[in-house]
Amino acid sequence: MCLAVPGRVEAILVEEPLARLGRVDFGGVSREVNLSFTPEAAVGSYVLTHVGFAIACIDEDEAAQVLAALAAATGETP
Amino acid sequence: MKHIDEYRDAALARSLAQHLAARVSRPWTLMEVCGGQTHAIARFGLDQLLPPGLTLVHGPGCPVCVTPLALIDAAIAIARREDVTLCAYGDMLRVPGTASDLLRERAAGRDVRIVYSPMDALALAEAQPDRRVVHFAVGFETTAPAHAMAAWQARRRGVDNFSLLVAQVLVPPAMAAILDAPDNRVDGFLAAGHVCAITGWGGYRELAARYRVPIVVTGFEPVDILRGIVSCVEQLESGQAQVENAYRRAVREDGQPTARALIETVFEVVPRRWRGMGTLPASGLALREAYAAHDAAKIFGPPAEPPAAAEGDCIAGEVLRGVRTPRDCPAFGRGCTPAHPLGAPMVSGEGACAAYYRYRRTPTTAVTP
Numbered sequence: 001m002c003l004a005v006p007g008r009v010e011a012i013l014v015e016e017p018l019a020r021l022g023r024v025d026f027g028g029v030s031r032e033v034n035l036s037f038t039p040e041a042a043v044g045s046y047v048l049t050h051v052g053f054a055i056a057c058i059d060e061d062e063a064a065q066v067l068a069a070l071a072a073a074t075g076e077t078p
Numbered sequence: 079m080k081h082i083d084e085y086r087d088a089a090l091a092r093s094l095a096q097h098l099a100a101r102v103s104r105p106w107t108l109m110e111v112c113g114g115q116t117h118a119i120a121r122f123g124l125d126q127l128l129p130p131g132l133t134l135v136h137g138p139g140c141p142v143c144v145t146p147l148a149l150i151d152a153a154i155a156i157a158r159r160e161d162v163t164l165c166a167y168g169d170m171l172r173v174p175g176t177a178s179d180l181l182r183e184r185a186a187g188r189d190v191r192i193v194y195s196p197m198d199a200l201a202l203a204e205a206q207p208d209r210r211v212v213h214f215a216v217g218f219e220t221t222a223p224a225h226a227m228a229a230w231q232a233r234r235r236g237v238d239n240f241s242l243l244v245a246q247v248l249v250p251p252a253m254a255a256i257l258d259a260p261d262n263r264v265d266g267f268l269a270a271g272h273v274c275a276i277t278g279w280g281g282y283r284e285l286a287a288r289y290r291v292p293i294v295v296t297g298f299e300p301v302d303i304l305r306g307i308v309s310c311v312e313q314l315e316s317g318q319a320q321v322e323n324a325y326r327r328a329v330r331e332d333g334q335p336t337a338r339a340l341i342e343t344v345f346e347v348v349p350r351r352w353r354g355m356g357t358l359p360a361s362g363l364a365l366r367e368a369y370a371a372h373d374a375a376k377i378f379g380p381p382a383e384p385p386a387a388a389e390g391d392c393i394a395g396e397v398l399r400g401v402r403t404p405r406d407c408p409a410f411g412r413g414c415t416p417a418h419p420l421g422a423p424m425v426s427g428e429g430a431c432a433a434y435y436r437y438r439r440t441p442t443t444a445v446t447p
């Protein structure tokens with residue numbers, strides 16, 4: 001139940017504190033998502049959505065750093 | 079899809095497994111706290127990539143599974159009222175109560191609805207003002223802000239016919255209870271990444287220090303989980319016991335401050351009964367007095383205690399504490415299947431029993447305790 005699915009914010013529909021609403025694309029399926037808890041999410045951001053609420057805005061820099069570090073480590077592994 | 083596929087890369091997973099094999103010098107037992115992680119481990123066979131001696135046990139992080147029988151019975155009793163529309167997440171409908179379940183109640187003509195979000199239940203209450211709409215608010219810290227928002231909006235907009243039957247539980251007290259148990263075998267935790275997305279990870283420092291146990295905040299994809307395991311094992315091998323964040327793309331030290339503030343406004347911390355684990359102090363949330371008009375436990379009365387023997391042969395309690403695995407249960411796959419579940423861990427997609435049944439019906443030899 002704590003599953004949260006990543007999707008890309010396509011549009012901000014309501015810009016109001018505690019009622020912030022956006023449209024999020026989950027690999028081709030669009031849904032309205034409450035963005036009240038992720039004020040930093042903008043169009044193009046990826047958010048993790050759980051029971052209709054974005055619970056985190058994915059930090060692209062952190063994601064890229066980790067993947068780069070992992071790729072480097074994989075390359076070195078015999 | 080982006081932020082999924084990269085973390086399912088088989089070569090990367092194998093390389094992490096090799097790294098792990100080189101690091102492990104003696105047996106360790108790690109617990110993945112969240113049922114979503116249990117599901118991914120079974121689905122991708124991650125435990126079969128682990129070196130011998132490294133054991134994963136499954137934790138209590140399945141909200142459907144830990145909701146006590148008394149609350150399931152309470153939801154059923156509320157659903158039987160003529161004036162009530164009961165809303166619940168899909169998994170809750172099949173969880174057996176003492177004498178019935180919500181699916182059977184719906185088949186018998188009760189107004190039971192599956193909702194995706196508590197806001198859908200709130201909208202339903204606004205659309206049918208002559209009915210009382212009760213949302214079965216089950217979940218961990220991940221779900222708490224959504225339920226807090228529904229209650230807060232209901233109060234602010236005066237939606238008097240909307241209430242929550244709250245079964246909201248908190249993860250850290252359950253981790254402490256697992257560590258306190260005399261039969262505990264957990265050396266380190268993979269903490270639930272999406273719980274931490276809300277709460278942040280700062281609060282786990284106290285737990286790590288008190289029990290000298292490493293806690294690694296971990297995501298849900300195969301590479302995330304293996305990274306969490308690597309960090310946890312590296313700490314154990316070097317004698318450390320710290321909180322580490324291996325899910326940085328989604329989790330910050332302070333979590334989501336707006337969500338935390340709303341939880342604090344709407345809920346207070348209370349003792350909660352967990353299925354199979356008894357009543358744990360300060361382990362759940364209840365609506366504050368200001369929200370009494372939206373509290374189903376106050377409107378319809380507190381849940382009655384079910385008969386003591388009602389949980390039957392099901393060893394869900396031990397499965398949820400990681401002391402035994404579903405395969406230790408005599409009913410597993412025989413009397414108890416997803417089509418005819420005897421206990422909640424066989425119902426929910428996050429339950430360890432359902433995960434084993436779906437992906438692992440025959441015993442494997444890859445993991446040696």
Ligand code: SF4
Nearest residue numbers: 392393407414421431
């Ligand atoms: S297999 Fe069924 S009866 Fe056994 S512990 Fe799991 S849910 Fe309970």
